[in-house]
Amino acid sequence: MMRALTNRLVILIPYVWLLFFFLLPFLIVLRISLSDLEYGAPPYTPQFSFSDGWSVIWEKLSALDFENFSFLASDSLYINSYLSSLQIALVSTFLTLLLGFPLAYGMARAPDGVRPILLMLVILPFWTSFLIRVYAWIGILKQEGLLNQLLLWLGVIDAPLEILSTNKAVYIGIVYSYLPFMVLPIYSTLEKLDESLVEAARDLGCTRIGAFWKVTARLAVPGIMAGCLLVFIPAVGEFVIPDLLGGSGTLMIGKTLWTEFFNNSDWTVASAIAIILLIVLVVPIVWFQNAQAKATEAGG
């Protein structure tokens, strides 16, 4: 009896967490996105209050004009920001995977004694503030920075490369910053992988590469997926990296949102942008989870 109660409480914790740290903030942002802009403190007039009672709220909701959302459609800046963010996030996720998988594979294959050290090395950068690590890249990538000096010294290039303040620097920043989030989940699936399965495949006549593709890579898919989502989702809304490393031509939704919030003091449009961003991200995640659940059912 007691145990059943404890079990239930344990299950309850993530729901309570979601309620307070996701659903409630979401509702607050949603309410601001439906409000009217007004210069004051706070700079908006709500259209309804949560204490109104459901019927009143419903009535007021159906009378809304969603002008902040239709405003986003009226200017190509916003749609271009979303698209460019998605593109930058997709490409960087792919690059991170390209770099992260071999790393994780190598780590998982390393001798038992070395593994904890390698794992430590992946986690080590977190000991320094994220902001400082991104700042450090300014010193590396700028015209007279370390990278250009090295390449000039080696004679690879004749004139310094222009990397900082372009999208290239943004890609480098995202791949660097999020690499551990790709490596760790892939490593944890590969580490648990039963070596005898690969051996069995080899015994049954599979080539080395074939066994890698058909067994190791297949079984690592959950880790790869987790890693890709962990990189892709924060990368779409990234603000610090494009702001510090990108140029004025770098268009990302995080920067556009910042401009709305700080420069235009327009919390209502900023909230509408955030809501759309959330939808853009949540829909594919839910779809992916459903697809995965179905696959497990079919497979199991």
Added chain:
Amino acid sequence: MIRSKMLLATVAAIATMAVTADAQDRVVNIYNWSDYIDESILEEFTEETGIKVVYDVFDSNEVLETKLLAGSTGYDIVVPTGTFLANQIKAGVFQKLDKSKLPNLENMDPAISERLEKYDPGNEYAINYMWGTTGLGINVDMVKERLGEDAVLNTWDLMFDKETADKLADCGIFMLDAPTETIPATLNYLGMDPDLKTQEGYDAAKEKLSEIRPDIRKFHSSEYINALANGDICMAMGWSGDILQARDRAAEADAGVTVEYIIPKEGALMWFDNMAIPSDAQHVEEAHEFLNYIMRPEVMAKASNYVYYANGNAASKEFLAEDVIGDPAIYPSDETIDRLYTVSPENAREKRMLNRTWTAVKSGQ
């Protein structure tokens, strides 16, 4: 003045003597621009009054405004620029000053207070702290090398005339990333009212700025100080005190870089940074005491001598260092002052048009 000193900068809380105050302790929480005071002023204030100063810094008017509009900042004194101050007064985030507690108001310069009335009618909510201009900082040798030994330098042509800007592009031009300053400067150059806030005005400014956009290496509001001082760039549109800082750093380094601050003959923006008390301030009494203290002539002079900006305190002039009061870049001549213009605050719609124009200039979107 929008100093985007590193956007997400470590808004370093320089908590001077930030000891956790117990209930009886008298405290004043001040939120000022970074590098904008001689810190010994704060120590001396505490010594004399026993009021602890918790001093915190910000880097852009936008960040300050967002905090003020969100409410409950916990600050007792903040320092917004005039145009922002005006909107914030309308939004009701400040309280009226109790002038009976500010006898040192008599030291203030009536000419500056009058200019400030544009933002704060009747000077009811704020006192001027510092004021300055937005002009051009140039590397004299590099510019002359490209434009000729006797080129006219005191003109916005350096930045806005396409042909001239083309010649300077290779040695590096920076522009402030602050539309409230760059757009009025452009309109002024075009011979239009710098305070024009219509779509037509913004479109005209956009056209002009887009024309010279390829010549501009970077839009940034603080990097130009070091870039000018190191000789990495040859020109920047920037704030007077910042460029004078660059001039001094270059002189100290003694590496053959000569930086000069120019108030162009076509005119330049004059701005005012002011101290005000938020309406939800917890230590109103202490805030007034601090304002009264800072308005003492010797104290205000000490601040100006340190930050190289002019102040709005007439009585402080006799205590100013010779290289401050005697420098026309800090205290311009009357003739130059006549050429300076001020701008009024934008309403929400104008603000949006202004920022949208700026995004279009910078990103081509």
